[in-house]
Amino acid sequence: MDFFMQGLSQVANIQTILWMAIGSVLGIILGALPGLTATMGIALVMPISFHLPTATGMGLLLAVYCGAVSGASIPAILLGIPGNPNAIATVEDGLKMTKKGKAGQALGGAVVASFIGGIGSLLCLVFFSPLIAKATLAFGPAEKTTLALVGLVIIASVSGKSVLKGLFMGALGMALSLIGTDSFSGALRIPFASILGHTPLTKGLDLTSSLIGLYGISQVLLSAEHLTKPAAEIPDVKIDHIFPSFRKVCSMWKIILASLGIGTIIGAIPGTGASIAVFMAHDTARTITNASNGKLEELGTGCLEGVFAPEVANNAVTGGALIPALSLGIPGDSATAVLIGALMVKGVNPGFQLFSQNMSLVYAIFITMFIANLFMAVFQLAGVRLYPKILKVPEKILMPLVLMLSFIGAYAIAGQATSVGIFNMGVALAMGILGYFCKKNGYPFSPLVLGLILGSMFEENFRRAVKLAGGNYMTFFTKPICIVFIAFAVFSVVFPIIRSRKKASK
Numbered sequence: 001m002d003f004f005m006q007g008l009s010q011v012a013n014i015q016t017i018l019w020m021a022i023g024s025v026l027g028i029i030l031g032a033l034p035g036l037t038a039t040m041g042i043a044l045v046m047p048i049s050f051h052l053p054t055a056t057g058m059g060l061l062l063a064v065y066c067g068a069v070s071g072a073s074i075p076a077i078l079l080g081i082p083g084n085p086n087a088i089a090t091v092e093d094g095l096k097m098t099k100k101g102k103a104g105q106a107l108g109g110a111v112v113a114s115f116i117g118g119i120g121s122l123l124c125l126v127f128f129s130p131l132i133a134k135a136t137l138a139f140g141p142a143e144k145t146t147l148a149l150v151g152l153v154i155i156a157s158v159s160g161k162s163v164l165k166g167l168f169m170g171a172l173g174m175a176l177s178l179i180g181t182d183s184f185s186g187a188l189r190i191p192f193a194s195i196l197g198h199t200p201l202t203k204g205l206d207l208t209s210s211l212i213g214l215y216g217i218s219q220v221l222l223s224a225e226h227l228t229k230p231a232a233e234i235p236d237v238k239i240d241h242i243f244p245s246f247r248k249v250c251s252m253w254k255i256i257l258a259s260l261g262i263g264t265i266i267g268a269i270p271g272t273g274a275s276i277a278v279f280m281a282h283d284t285a286r287t288i289t290n291a292s293n294g295k296l297e298e299l300g301t302g303c304l305e306g307v308f309a310p311e312v313a314n315n316a317v318t319g320g321a322l323i324p325a326l327s328l329g330i331p332g333d334s335a336t337a338v339l340i341g342a343l344m345v346k347g348v349n350p351g352f353q354l355f356s357q358n359m360s361l362v363y364a365i366f367i368t369m370f371i372a373n374l375f376m377a378v379f380q381l382a383g384v385r386l387y388p389k390i391l392k393v394p395e396k397i398l399m400p401l402v403l404m405l406s407f408i409g410a411y412a413i414a415g416q417a418t419s420v421g422i423f424n425m426g427v428a429l430a431m432g433i434l435g436y437f438c439k440k441n442g443y444p445f446s447p448l449v450l451g452l453i454l455g456s457m458f459e460e461n462f463r464r465a466v467k468l469a470g471g472n473y474m475t476f477f478t479k480p481i482c483i484v485f486i487a488f489a490v491f492s493v494v495f496p497i498i499r500s501r502k503k504a505s506k
Contacts, residue, residue: 003359003360003362003363004363006360006363006364007055007360007361007362007363007364007365007366007367008363008364008367010053010054010055010056010360010361010364011055011056011059011364011367011368011371013056015052015053015056016053016055016056016059016368017371019052019056019059019060019063020059020060020062020063020368020371020372020375021063021375021379022060022063023045023059023060023061023062023063023064023067023372024063024064024066024067024372024375024376024379025067025379026041026045026064026067027041027063027064027065027066027067027068027069027070027071027376028067028068028070028071028074028376028379028380028383029071030044030064030067030068030071031067031068031069031070031071031072031074031083031084032071032072032074032075032083033075033083033405033409038064038065038068038069038084038086038335039335039337039338041064041065041067041068042061042064042065042335042338042339042342043338045060045061045064046061046338046341046342048060049061049342050342050345050346054343054346054348054361054364055361055364055365055368057342057346058339058342058343058364058365058368059368059371059372061338061339061342062339062365062368062369062372063368063371063372063375063376065318065335065339065372066118066315066318066369066372066373066375066376067372067375067376067379067380068083068084069084069086069114069274069314069315069317069318070110070111070114070118070311070315070376070380071083071380072084072086072087072090072314073087073090073094073107073110073114073307073311074107074380074387075087076088076090076091076094076095077090077091077094077095077097077098077103077106077107077110077307078095078098078103078107078387079095079219079402080094080095080215080219081215081216081219081402082211082215084208084211085207085208085211085274085275085449085453086274086275086278086314086317087278087310087314088211088215088275088278088279088310088446088449089278089279089281089282089309089310089446090110090278090306090307090310090311091215092282092299092300092306092446093106093299093300093301093302093303093304093305093306093307094106094110094306094307095302096300096301096302097302097303097304097307099302100302102302103387104241104242104384104385105241105242105244105304106304106307107242107384107387108241108242108243108244108381108384109244109304109307109308109311110307110308110311111376111377111380111381111384112243112244112249112377113256113307113308113309113311113312113315114311114312114314114315114373114376114377114380115315115373115374115376115377116256116260116312116315117259117260117263117311117312117313117314117315117316117318118315118316118318118319118369118372118373118376119370119373120256120260120264120312120316120319121260121263121264121267121315121316121317121318121319121320122319122366122369122370122373123319124264124319124320124323125319125320125322125323125326125366125369126366128323138481139269139481140465140468141461141462141464141465141468142461142465142469142475142476142479142482143479143481143482143485144269144457144461145458145461145462145465145476145482146476146481146482146485146486146489147269147276147485148276148454148457148458148461149458149485149486149489150280150485150488150489150492151276151279151280151450151453151454152170152174152450152451152454152458153489153492153493165442165443165444166444166446166447167447168443169438169443169444169445169447169448169451170447170448170450170451171451172448172451173447173448173449173450173451173452173453173455174451174452174454174455174458175451175455176205176210176448176451176452176455177204177205177451177452177453177454177455177456178204178455178456178459179201179204179205180201180202180203180204180205181202181203181204183456183460184463188202201423204456205427205431205452206410206424206427207452207453208409208410209410209424209425209427209428209431210427210428210431210452211431211449212406212409212410212428212431212432213406213410213427213428213429213430213431213432213433213434213435214431214432214434214435214445214448214449215435215445216402216403216405216406216428216432217403217406217428217429217431217432217433217435217436218431218432218433218434218435218436218438218439219399219402220399220400220402220403220406220432221432221433221436222436222439222440223399224399242381242384244304248304251296252296252304252305252308254288255284255285255288255289255296255305255308255309255312256308256312258281258284258285258288258309259281259284259285259308259309259310259312259313259316260312260313260316262277262280262281262284262313262316263277263281263312263313263314263315263316263317263320264316264317264319264320264323265320266280266313266317266320267316267317267318267319267320267321267323268320268321268323268324269324274313274314274317275449275453276453276454277313277314277316277317278309278310278313278314279310279446279450280313281309281310281312281313282299282306282309282310282313283492284309285299285305285306285308285309286299286300287495289305315373318369319369321335321336322336322339322365322369325337325339325340325350326350326354326355326362326365327350327355328350329349329350348361406428406432407425407428410424410425410427410428411424411425
């Protein structure tokens, strides 16, 4: 109790509250702009935190972190363009809800889901940090390989009506993820690499630039086809019933708990991140809704369940990623890596030393995390009635703005490396053209994105696991965690087949 009061005294002052409020608003804005990720936002304000007390500086960084993760749902729901990779799975049902005139409900539901995910993962951080941190130590290369396998198996269920097209896009995504340099031998995988010399392509395709192209630039190219036609009259978007009813939220308790667990655990596993968590949560929610016998709406039809699942999961990752960061000094994702750097600049070493010698600061971080989620919910809900007005902006104005922000986002990722920034803009344009032709011919994006995210992770950990096992491929069937993941992957394939056959027989 003494440590809690000491931590509270570090946070309960006007300076900390004011900086956290500024950080939360800035984070929401950065999250809503395509390509400007939470990591970039934290990196931008980190120099400011150096001139603030440790607890105040951490509060500022955490406010930006939570705001950016949640703010990414705004363009995902309104325009079908995720602000960053965390909101990819929100696009499917969020955009369809907007087209149904339920943009307010989708935006409000996303905020409520984000708050539930953030607070739920914070409770896990407070009460189960030591236990989960120890569990993540058991995840070696073999376990990470089978975890990636689970993600790749999901490709079959997110392929829409054509599984063959989905599998093709997944394979294409994996192939694109392997462009660059072999992580073991250092050899270049690019054809004619000796002619090209050293280019940014030797490091592979930048994921964020690729996603900006796929979701942002491709939409601009599609819209350009009918810019010369008279603009269709856009109906007024209804903003009533922003908050989902308490009964509706209670009916989704299985989805909420499953997404919360997935987000927290995935966040606590170093090197995974929210991109995997949101797809796993969305796929799990699909299974739950299918088994609910009509009590819940089917995902993919523009329902609140399809917004809740990924939004709970991606905000649960924030608390989960802090578990190894604070307990072990191992970043759960790129954003917490910057947070660890900020702590170390202040002379604070995460890990056992932090918990044994500076417990008051630990409680201060817990309290600022709670305030950060509270500010995120308040400020984002305050703007819900303003966000849908973006639909009233004519496409002739909106699409050039989207194109400009997409290129700015792709360029800004490289920081001060001008040549890399220009190259990232080229990657975004190329992926935008690819995305345009995919949309025109009915090829789904989700499998391609999954392949991009998981391809290199699967290959690198697979090779490392086999090498450590002396070439024995049976190593994946001798570890308990691997067996659980493999069983889940098999279940994910077999269950839809059995379900479809039962429906056919009926």
